[in-house]
Every structure is written in C-alpha cells, then in structure tokens.
Amino acid sequence: MEHNVVIAGFGGQGVMLLGELLAHAGMDEGKEVTWLPSYGPEQRGGTANCAVVVADEPIASPILTDPQAAIVFNRQSFDKFEPVVEKGGLLVLDSTLIDRKSSRADLDVVYIPATDIAMELGNSKFTNMVLLGAYLGKVKPISMASVHGSLAVFLTGKKAALIEVNKKALQAGVDFVNKK
Amino acid sequence: MSNKVLMKGAEALAEGAIQAGCRYYFGYPITPQNETPEYMSRRLPEVGGRFVQAESEVASINMVYGAACAGVRVMTSSSSPGISLMQEGISYISGSDVPCVIMNAMRGGPGLGNIAPAQADYFQAVKGGGNGDYKRIVLAPSSIQEGVDLFIDAFELADKYRMVVMVIVDGLIGQMMEPVEFKTRVDVSTLKTPEWATVGRHGRDHANIITSLTLDAPGLEQWNLKLQAKYAQVELAESRIEEYQMDDADYAIIAYGTMARIAKTTVRIARAQGIKLGLLRPITVWPFPAKQIQAYIGKLKGTLTVELAYRQLFEDVQLTLCDKMPLGWYGRGGGIVPGPQEILTAFEEQFGKGR
Numbered sequence: 001m002e003h004n005v006v007i008a009g010f011g012g013q014g015v016m017l018l019g020e021l022l023a024h025a026g027m028d029e030g031k032e033v034t035w036l037p038s039y040g041p042e043q044r045g046g047t048a049n050c051a052v053v054v055a056d057e058p059i060a061s062p063i064l065t066d067p068q069a070a071i072v073f074n075r076q077s078f079d080k081f082e083p084v085v086e087k088g089g090l091l092v093l094d095s096t097l098i099d100r101k102s103s104r105a106d107l108d109v110v111y112i113p114a115t116d117i118a119m120e121l122g123n124s125k126f127t128n129m130v131l132l133g134a135y136l137g138k139v140k141p142i143s144m145a146s147v148h149g150s151l152a153v154f155l156t157g158k159k160a161a162l163i164e165v166n167k168k169a170l171q172a173g174v175d176f177v178n179k180k
Numbered sequence: 181m182s183n184k185v186l187m188k189g190a191e192a193l194a195e196g197a198i199q200a201g202c203r204y205y206f207g208y209p210i211t212p213q214n215e216t217p218e219y220m221s222r223r224l225p226e227v228g229g230r231f232v233q234a235e236s237e238v239a240s241i242n243m244v245y246g247a248a249c250a251g252v253r254v255m256t257s258s259s260s261p262g263i264s265l266m267q268e269g270i271s272y273i274s275g276s277d278v279p280c281v282i283m284n285a286m287r288g289g290p291g292l293g294n295i296a297p298a299q300a301d302y303f304q305a306v307k308g309g310g311n312g313d314y315k316r317i318v319l320a321p322s323s324i325q326e327g328v329d330l331f332i333d334a335f336e337l338a339d340k341y342r343m344v345v346m347v348i349v350d351g352l353i354g355q356m357m358e359p360v361e362f363k364t365r366v367d368v369s370t371l372k373t374p375e376w377a378t379v380g381r382h383g384r385d386h387a388n389i390i391t392s393l394t395l396d397a398p399g400l401e402q403w404n405l406k407l408q409a410k411y412a413q414v415e416l417a418e419s420r421i422e423e424y425q426m427d428d429a430d431y432a433i434i435a436y437g438t439m440a441r442i443a444k445t446t447v448r449i450a451r452a453q454g455i456k457l458g459l460l461r462p463i464t465v466w467p468f469p470a471k472q473i474q475a476y477i478g479k480l481k482g483t484l485t486v487e488l489a490y491r492q493l494f495e496d497v498q499l500t501l502c503d504k505m506p507l508g509w510y511g512r513g514g515g516i517v518p519g520p521q522e523i524l525t526a527f528e529e530q531f532g533k534g535r
Contacts, residue, residue, distance in 0.1 A: 027359040063442070
C-alpha cells in the first residue's frame, strides 16, 4: 500500500513542515517514507512544494509526476497541481484563499476554508494543520495518534505550548470533512 | 520503536562520514549539496575535528591532499562544475597513493548547467577526469540509508587501498528526507596514524616523503605498475551489485543511483503486466560489476540501460556484454528525471511486450 501527496503553497505557510510531520509520523509507524522538497531557484519567488510518500514497501520513486493527492494553499499551487493529480485522486484546498473551483469532475475535491478556521483558533499559522486534518479525514496513510506524537517532536521548548492548539486545528480539519 | 531518524540526504551522508571517523572537511559551497558542508561546519568541532571553507575548489582539494598525507580521514564534497575544478588535485592524490573521500552531488550539465538531478559526470568519475593512469573507487547509493552505509565503507576502502573513493549522488538524494539509522561500525579510537604519514620523523631512521613526481621514466613506470596491480586487486575484490527480481527475468534494466530507484517501480509495473523484467543495479560503478552482469549471458533476452545521461553507463554495459544480447538504451539529460511509466514505454518500444 502506498499513499503519496504533493503539498504546495507559498513559503512561510508551513507547507514543508506539514510534509515533514506526515513523513515523521509515517516513520514512527514503521512505514517507509520519503519527503522531497522543491529546491533551489524553483523555490524562490513562486510556490514551495514537497512530495511525501508513505508506503509499506521500499519506495522506488520519491518524485510524484501524478500524485494521488494534493494539498494546496494558494491559487498558484492549485493551478499547477490540479491538472496532474491522478484520476480519482484527492484535492484538498484552502477555499479562504482560493477563489476558483476545480474544473475536474474526476477528482474528490475538498473546499475547506482553512485560513478562516485557523483564525477562529487564534492564528492563521494553524492553516497547515487544518488542511492536514482534512487530508487525514479523507485518507488514512497514518493514524492521528502518530501525528500527535510527531507534533511533540517538532514543537519543543517554548513551542510545546502550541501542541494543544495544533491538535485542535487538526481535529477541526477532520471534523470538516466528516460533516460533509 | 527503531532508532531511525528522518534526515536530509546531504546531512545524513555527512553524519555517515563522521561516524566513519572523518574529522577533516575542506570545501567550497555549491548547490545542491550545501547542507553537507553546513552540517560538517556544525558537527566537526563537536567531535574534535576541523572544518575549513576554502577560497575555491582548487584550494579545497589541495587541503584534502595535505590532510590525506598526514594520514587522517578527510573528505570534501561538491557538485559537477566544482568537481571539475578538483580534477588536478584528484590526479595528484591518486598519483601520491594517499586516501580520501569525495562526494559529487551530480547536477545537470555541461558547464554551469542547472541544479537538477543528473548522472552525466559518469565518465569523469569512472574513466578519469584528471591526467594520468589512475582509478578511483566510485560508489553510487540509491537511497539515503545506503548512502550512509556506503560512506562508512568509503573511508574504510580509501584507507585499505590508499585510494580516492568517490561517492556519486545527485540533488534528489541530497535534498530528500528518508528515515535513516546509524549503526556504529567504526571504533574511531582505534584509528591510527599510518606508517607512511608525513607527520614528522618521531625517531624513525627515515623521513616519509609523499609526491606524485617521479622524473625518471623507468621509476615512474614501476610506480604505475604498482598502481595498476592495486587497481586489479580492487577490481577482483570490491565490485558490488544489487540484483532485483532477477531469478526468472527475461530482461533486465541496468541502472544505478536515483535512476535505479525509479526503475525498480518500472520492474514492479512490468511484472504486474506479466513482463519478466528485473533490475541490475551497480553499487560500485568502478570497479564495474562486469562479472556479475556477464553471469546473465544466455539467460537474458536483452537489457535496457537507463541513465540520466547520454550513453555513458551504456558504454560500460557494451564493454561488458558486447554482442551477447540485444542492448537497449534510454536516457534523459539536463536534469529531467523520467518516471517509471516512461521507462516502461521505452522498454516496450525496444523489446515489444517482453514476451
């Protein structure tokens, strides 16, 4: 079994961290994982993105030409990755920031106002966790408990105080897709 | 719970070097391997080592040369154009019979090219690059864990044969994160300064002299013969290959590094379609695992060499298999990495449906 996803947005939106968290949680479950960032000039000015693969078997290709899913944070990323998600795949997008609907009928598209939900929780910086929650509510490459465990690894020292609100943001994402 | 950590390749390989006892790093920055010197600059002082950012690649490799003469475990790393600048030094180090490890995170070329994954430095790494008849051991990992393990082997091999060992990767392995486990295999405290090191006489009756200069021709020929004998020994003892799904294979893809990793998926897709495809993955590209590949003569109906370059690895496959079976080739350049399906399409174009 293999789950793969592209995560894309502006630098600073927590795109890479979302991917790392997913990969780390997968590793903690004993799964094979890869995390591949876009790097160098590609990263400057435009969108930042990373590809994460979580699998039971050794992962051959960390490059995703037609990912099973995409989590997109902004319009540019939406335009870039909407066409490449595989048929029947999943697209999770932040409808607070993306004003366009998907033109593909063959995708499961989650329009979640992730930034609005994050603001209600106190800070737009939790947007990435809301989107991750929505993704995990749809497909389950790893358990929520593992993500919680990884949060504690990433958020240490002063940031440890943010673990609970990040968990809430994750749950808000899960609840949003479960309500639908 | 395992002892695995999630690490970027360029950092994990650097830690592998430290675990192998490397205490000296000299280098000059270039993408896509800057995390390696960055990591070294942080870690080496913690373990009593030294990190120097040199003023150029030429300076870096000559600092490596100097440290190697002192008999310590030393390395540098760079990417394609930077490695080109080091070729003179590599030849001198090889001609002087001293050990060191060099990592090349290969990028698209020629020239300044770009920073995307490529394998177009194969000839430079495997066939030469610098002047004179020298060889270096070239290791080509295809995962971060393998890279870490091979980095430890690299230092052991360098010392064992007093040779340059090059580890060739690319930006994909350098930038990717994968779980990695460090298995301590080298007891650094047991590493001793070799007898030949130029670290002072210390009561010896002679001074050690290390040079690649031998003006008299018969003397230099003898020196060359000694080097050649060593290379022959390495060829016999150190070639390595991974044979994947080869037991009943009718065809094989031959690929190394990143390309081999992706070709593994091609093998899986082909198998699901009833094509008996396997993968032969050289782990050492010098010495080339010719014997292991030749063992499939008479068993295979053909091979497809796949590389991120234009017929470089393919030349070694041709030398290995000659006309013993149909030899197909597929490659992309300039930093383009073909996906598994693209490779399968290339296979089918050259070998039909593989039946």
